[in-house]
Amino acid sequence: MAVRNIRQLGDGMLKKKCREIKEITPRIRELIEDMKETMYEANGVGLAAPQVGVLKRVVVIDIGEGPLVLVNPRLLQSSGEQTGEEGCLSVPGKYGIVTRPMHVKIEAWNEEMEYMVVEGDELLARAICHEIDHLEGQMYVEKVEDGLHDVEYEEE
Ligand code: ZN
Numbered sequence: 001m002a003v004r005n006i007r008q009l010g011d012g013m014l015k016k017k018c019r020e021i022k023e024i025t026p027r028i029r030e031l032i033e034d035m036k037e038t039m040y041e042a043n044g045v046g047l048a049a050p051q052v053g054v055l056k057r058v059v060v061i062d063i064g065e066g067p068l069v070l071v072n073p074r075l076l077q078s079s080g081e082q083t084g085e086e087g088c089l090s091v092p093g094k095y096g097i098v099t100r101p102m103h104v105k106i107e108a109w110n111e112e113m114e115y116m117v118v119e120g121d122e123l124l125a126r127a128i129c130h131e132i133d134h135l136e137g138q139m140y141v142e143k144v145e146d147g148l149h150d151v152e153y154e155e156e
Contacts, residue, residue, distance in 0.1 A: 001033045003041045004052040009091045009141065018048075018055045018135040020072050024113050028056070032111050035060045036067050044089045046127045048134030051090050059131035063123045070118070073108040073132055082122065086130060086140050093151050096144030100126045 007013050021028060031054055039047040039060055046061040061068045080102025087095040104125045106118050120128050130140055141148060 001030075001037045004034050004038045006038065006042065006047075006051050006089050007053055009088075009139065011090075013050050013053050013055070014090060014134070014139060015137045016050060016055050017137050018050055018057045020057050021109075024071070024111060028058070029111065031056070032058060032060065032069055036062075036069075039089070042089050045123070046131045047089060048131045050134055050137070057135045059134065061124070061127045061131060063127055068118070069111045070106070070108040070128075070131070071110065071113065073106050073118075073128070073135070075104060075106050075129075075132060076117070077105040078125075078129075079103045082126065083145070084126070086126065086144075087151070088130070088140055090139070091141060091148070094148045095151055096140060096148050097146055098126075098140050098143045099145065100129045104128050106132075 035047050045063055046059060048059040049056045057072045059070050078101035081099055082102045083099045085095045086098040102125060103121050106128060108118060109115055
Protein backbone atom coordinates (compact mmCIF):
# COMPACT_ATOMS: atom_id res chain seq x y z
CA MET A 1 0.00 0.00 0.00
CA ALA A 2 1.08 3.52 -0.64
CA VAL A 3 -0.08 7.04 -0.10
CA ARG A 4 -0.74 8.63 -3.49
CA ASN A 5 -0.36 12.22 -4.54
CA ILE A 6 -3.68 14.12 -4.36
CA ARG A 7 -4.42 16.24 -7.43
CA GLN A 8 -5.23 19.85 -6.62
CA LEU A 9 -7.92 22.17 -7.96
CA GLY A 10 -6.91 23.28 -11.47
CA ASP A 11 -5.59 19.82 -12.42
CA GLY A 12 -7.33 18.71 -15.63
CA MET A 13 -7.90 15.18 -14.25
CA LEU A 14 -10.48 16.59 -11.84
CA LYS A 15 -12.69 17.80 -14.72
CA LYS A 16 -12.94 14.48 -16.53
CA LYS A 17 -15.75 11.96 -16.44
CA CYS A 18 -14.69 8.56 -15.09
CA ARG A 19 -15.21 5.15 -16.65
CA GLU A 20 -17.11 2.24 -15.08
CA ILE A 21 -15.19 -0.59 -13.48
CA LYS A 22 -16.01 -3.94 -15.11
CA GLU A 23 -14.03 -6.21 -12.80
CA ILE A 24 -11.83 -5.96 -9.73
CA THR A 25 -8.34 -6.60 -11.08
CA PRO A 26 -5.28 -6.68 -8.79
CA ARG A 27 -4.57 -3.16 -10.02
CA ILE A 28 -8.02 -1.91 -8.94
CA ARG A 29 -7.62 -3.68 -5.58
CA GLU A 30 -4.32 -1.87 -5.07
CA LEU A 31 -5.91 1.42 -6.12
CA ILE A 32 -8.68 0.99 -3.51
CA GLU A 33 -6.19 0.17 -0.73
CA ASP A 34 -4.04 3.15 -1.70
CA MET A 35 -7.08 5.44 -1.79
CA LYS A 36 -8.04 4.42 1.76
CA GLU A 37 -4.52 5.01 3.00
CA THR A 38 -4.33 8.36 1.20
CA MET A 39 -7.68 9.47 2.64
CA TYR A 40 -6.71 8.54 6.21
CA GLU A 41 -3.28 10.12 5.91
CA ALA A 42 -4.91 13.38 4.81
CA ASN A 43 -7.64 13.17 7.50
CA GLY A 44 -10.31 13.23 4.83
CA VAL A 45 -13.90 11.97 4.91
CA GLY A 46 -13.82 10.81 1.30
CA LEU A 47 -11.66 10.41 -1.77
CA ALA A 48 -12.50 9.69 -5.40
CA ALA A 49 -10.18 7.95 -7.87
CA PRO A 50 -9.72 11.01 -10.15
CA GLN A 51 -8.23 12.82 -7.14
CA VAL A 52 -5.31 10.41 -7.37
CA GLY A 53 -5.23 10.67 -11.16
CA VAL A 54 -7.21 7.52 -12.06
CA LEU A 55 -10.35 8.01 -14.18
CA LYS A 56 -12.33 5.07 -12.78
CA ARG A 57 -15.66 5.09 -10.96
CA VAL A 58 -14.61 4.24 -7.42
CA VAL A 59 -14.70 6.26 -4.21
CA VAL A 60 -13.83 5.62 -0.58
CA ILE A 61 -15.68 7.29 2.29
CA ASP A 62 -15.25 7.16 6.06
CA ILE A 63 -17.36 9.46 8.21
CA GLY A 64 -15.98 7.81 11.35
CA GLU A 65 -17.88 4.53 11.01
CA GLY A 66 -15.27 2.56 9.05
CA PRO A 67 -14.37 2.61 5.39
CA LEU A 68 -17.04 2.40 2.73
CA VAL A 69 -15.84 1.44 -0.76
CA LEU A 70 -18.25 2.32 -3.55
CA VAL A 71 -17.58 0.95 -7.03
CA ASN A 72 -19.73 2.40 -9.84
CA PRO A 73 -22.02 4.24 -7.38
CA ARG A 74 -25.28 5.56 -8.80
CA LEU A 75 -27.88 7.75 -7.13
CA LEU A 76 -31.30 6.07 -6.94
CA GLN A 77 -33.21 8.52 -4.75
CA SER A 78 -32.63 11.68 -2.83
CA SER A 79 -34.82 13.72 -0.54
CA GLY A 80 -34.72 16.67 1.80
CA GLU A 81 -32.11 19.37 1.92
CA GLN A 82 -29.15 20.38 4.07
CA THR A 83 -27.02 23.47 3.77
CA GLY A 84 -23.60 23.40 5.37
CA GLU A 85 -19.85 23.49 5.18
CA GLU A 86 -18.04 21.31 2.73
CA GLY A 87 -14.37 20.81 1.96
CA CYS A 88 -12.28 18.69 -0.37
CA LEU A 89 -8.81 17.15 -0.17
CA SER A 90 -8.14 18.68 -3.59
CA VAL A 91 -8.78 22.16 -2.20
CA PRO A 92 -6.83 22.11 1.09
CA GLY A 93 -7.38 24.80 3.69
CA LYS A 94 -10.69 25.93 2.19
CA TYR A 95 -14.36 25.32 2.75
CA GLY A 96 -17.61 26.52 1.23
CA ILE A 97 -21.33 26.36 1.90
CA VAL A 98 -23.14 23.84 -0.27
CA THR A 99 -26.74 22.62 -0.31
CA ARG A 100 -27.12 18.85 -0.67
CA PRO A 101 -29.91 16.30 -0.13
CA MET A 102 -30.48 15.28 3.49
CA HIS A 103 -31.03 11.67 2.51
CA VAL A 104 -29.77 9.60 -0.40
CA LYS A 105 -30.21 6.04 -1.57
CA ILE A 106 -27.60 4.70 -3.97
CA GLU A 107 -26.61 1.46 -5.59
CA ALA A 108 -22.98 0.43 -5.83
CA TRP A 109 -20.65 -2.56 -5.74
CA ASN A 110 -18.06 -3.24 -3.06
CA GLU A 111 -14.43 -4.27 -3.59
CA GLU A 112 -15.58 -7.87 -4.06
CA MET A 113 -17.94 -6.66 -6.79
CA GLU A 114 -20.96 -7.52 -4.64
CA TYR A 115 -24.05 -5.43 -5.33
CA MET A 116 -25.35 -3.27 -2.52
CA VAL A 117 -27.86 -0.55 -1.83
CA VAL A 118 -26.64 2.09 0.60
CA GLU A 119 -28.72 4.73 2.33
CA GLY A 120 -27.20 7.72 4.03
CA ASP A 121 -28.31 10.81 5.93
CA GLU A 122 -26.62 14.07 6.85
CA LEU A 123 -22.81 13.86 6.59
CA LEU A 124 -22.89 10.51 4.79
CA ALA A 125 -25.40 11.83 2.24
CA ARG A 126 -23.22 14.89 1.72
CA ALA A 127 -20.06 12.81 1.31
CA ILE A 128 -21.71 10.42 -1.15
CA CYS A 129 -22.99 13.32 -3.32
CA HIS A 130 -19.61 15.07 -3.18
CA GLU A 131 -17.72 11.94 -4.24
CA ILE A 132 -20.17 10.96 -7.00
CA ASP A 133 -19.76 14.49 -8.38
CA HIS A 134 -16.00 13.87 -8.63
CA LEU A 135 -16.71 10.88 -10.91
CA GLU A 136 -18.57 13.24 -13.23
CA GLY A 137 -15.69 15.71 -13.23
CA GLN A 138 -17.52 18.14 -10.97
CA MET A 139 -16.04 19.97 -7.99
CA TYR A 140 -17.93 21.38 -5.02
CA VAL A 141 -16.35 24.77 -5.65
CA GLU A 142 -18.79 25.16 -8.57
CA LYS A 143 -21.69 24.74 -6.14
CA VAL A 144 -20.66 26.95 -3.23
CA GLU A 145 -23.19 29.57 -2.26
CA ASP A 146 -20.97 32.43 -1.10
CA GLY A 147 -17.47 31.65 -2.27
CA LEU A 148 -14.59 29.78 -0.69
CA HIS A 149 -13.41 30.58 2.83
CA ASP A 150 -10.16 29.83 4.59
CA VAL A 151 -10.24 27.16 7.29
CA GLU A 152 -9.11 28.96 10.42
CA TYR A 153 -7.97 26.01 12.45
CA GLU A 154 -6.71 22.53 11.80
CA GLU A 155 -8.54 19.70 13.46
CA GLU A 156 -6.42 16.96 14.92
ZN1 ZN B 1 -13.58 16.28 -3.06
